[in-house]
Amino acid sequence: MKQANKTIILGVTGGIAIHKSIDLASQLVKQGYSVHVVMTENATRLVQPIQFQVISRNPVLLDLFDIGSDWKPVHIDLADKADLLAIVPTTANIIGKMANGIADDALSTVAISVHCPILIAPAMEQHMYENPFVAANMQTLKEHGVEFVEPVSGDLASGKQGMGRLNTVEVILERITQMLQTPKDLDGKRVVVTAGPTREYLDPVRFISNRSSGKMGYAVAEAARDRGAEVLLISGPATAAPPTGVETRYIETTLELQDALLEGFDQTDIVVMAAAVADYRPQSFSANKIKKRADQLTLPLEQNPDIAQALGKRKKKGQITVGFAAETDDLLENAQKKLIKKNCDLIIANDVSAEGAGFEGDTNIVTLLDQNGNCEQLPLLSKREVADHILDRVVELILS
Ligand code: PMT
Numbered sequence: 001m002k003q004a005n006k007t008i009i010l011g012v013t014g015g016i017a018i019h020k021s022i023d024l025a026s027q028l029v030k031q032g033y034s035v036h037v038v039m040t041e042n043a044t045r046l047v048q049p050i051q052f053q054v055i056s057r058n059p060v061l062l063d064l065f066d067i068g069s070d071w072k073p074v075h076i077d078l079a080d081k082a083d084l085l086a087i088v089p090t091t092a093n094i095i096g097k098m099a100n101g102i103a104d105d106a107l108s109t110v111a112i113s114v115h116c117p118i119l120i121a122p123a124m125e126q127h128m129y130e131n132p133f134v135a136a137n138m139q140t141l142k143e144h145g146v147e148f149v150e151p152v153s154g155d156l157a158s159g160k161q162g163m164g165r166l167n168t169v170e171v172i173l174e175r176i177t178q179m180l181q182t183p184k185d186l187d188g189k190r191v192v193v194t195a196g197p198t199r200e201y202l203d204p205v206r207f208i209s210n211r212s213s214g215k216m217g218y219a220v221a222e223a224a225r226d227r228g229a230e231v232l233l234i235s236g237p238a239t240a241a242p243p244t245g246v247e248t249r250y251i252e253t254t255l256e257l258q259d260a261l262l263e264g265f266d267q268t269d270i271v272v273m274a275a276a277v278a279d280y281r282p283q284s285f286s287a288n289k290i291k292k293r294a295d296q297l298t299l300p301l302e303q304n305p306d307i308a309q310a311l312g313k314r315k316k317k318g319q320i321t322v323g324f325a326a327e328t329d330d331l332l333e334n335a336q337k338k339l340i341k342k343n344c345d346l347i348i349a350n351d352v353s354a355e356g357a358g359f360e361g362d363t364n365i366v367t368l369l370d371q372n373g374n375c376e377q378l379p380l381l382s383k384r385e386v387a388d389h390i391l392d393r394v395v396e397l398i399l400s
Pocket of ligand 1: 196
């Protein structure tokens with residue numbers, strides 16, 4: 001019964017592959033998880049709720065207005081105690097509702113009430129799976145950090161062969177186990193992550209900015225959330241979608257970022273600064289759009305405050321600050337200088353001119369430098385994997 005302290009909400013929707021979710025519920029219970037099943041109305045037309053009730057040894061939630069034994073609405077109570085919401089099988093209908101924040105039955109309402117990771121296992125006919133609206137909805141969920149067990153190719157309900165068959169129970173089970181084994185080593189910690197670009201305005205319509213998509217910082221925020229931290233994500237106008245279960249505050253300029261970071265800094269345990277911050281801003285702001293007059297326009301710039309350096313000066317014992325160094329040359333030498341100047345505990349050096357590293361992509365290649373002279377070079381990894389490595393090091397620093 002090693003998993004007895006973990007609660008899984010198993011969402012069951014009306015797909016022909018529903019028989020696999022009965023098997024899944026049974027295996028999860030055998031592994032010691034506390035399983036609570038929530039069924040859609042269509043699911044109950046394929047399988048009787050009593051089957052899930054007996055297997056899960058818990059009442060099955062069918063209706064938002066079910067009366068529980070507690071004063072709290074049942075779906076809120078369930079959402080509050082869940083360590084994972086797994087929806088198996090996941091139809092195009094529930095994917096569409098989740099991607100659009102629609103909550104019109106028990107399962108879709110639970111899906112927007114949980115503050116734990118969400119796993120879905122789509123299962124549908126190939127044409128439905130490839131439909132552009134369904135594909136766009138799936139992309140939205142991915143961008144918000146919903147994990148997928150992708151379907152496989154094989155026999156479909158129509159009798160045809162193709163992509164869209166629910167993956168195997170073994171694969172889904174393995175993924176659930178993997179997701180729930182993430183250490184909660186940042187439980188009780190307040191983590192602030194900065195991400196995305198800043199914008200420095202010349203006039204109401206023009207600004208100086210950079211290529212940051214926000215992906216690196218968003219991955220750090222997501223990883224910190226999964227490790228149990230209370231996370232505040234301070235983001236510039238990024239193109240990536242912020243992860244669920246994370247408070248997100250948007251800023252535009254470096255000065256706004258500075259205000260947002262300084263507010264509450266004293267109550268913050270860890271700050272990870274992945275935002276690409278402008279070192280300079282236009283010296284003056286024209287309230288009206290600047291008119292085209294001469295052949296050349298000279299734009300005087302003034303220096304922005306170095307926020308990382310200010311936090312490095314102000315931090316108290318026990319507070320950890322992590323900076324990123326975006327370099328195109330002399331990577332380690334320049335990163336080392338920033339580590340010292342900004343008094344960071346850790347600096348993440350990335351050569352933003354290297355293939356697969358830096359701005360916009362889903363991967364990065366980084367080297368972690370700390371104040372003790374440790375230098376850990378990582379291979380090409382997904383930004384989420386890089387984020388996990390960074391947090392592993394942060395946890396080591398907290399414990400040292
Ligand atoms: O968002 P993505 O598309 O995923 O791209 C990721 C990334 C390339 C933006 C990211 O990995 C990265 O390198 N972020 C830091 C970019 C940057 O501003 O680097 P820098 O070397 O100029 O600054 C060093 C550190 O000081 C950074 O932590 C920065 O947030 C901070 N800084 C910089 C200037 C300033 N005035 N104040 C600061 O606090």
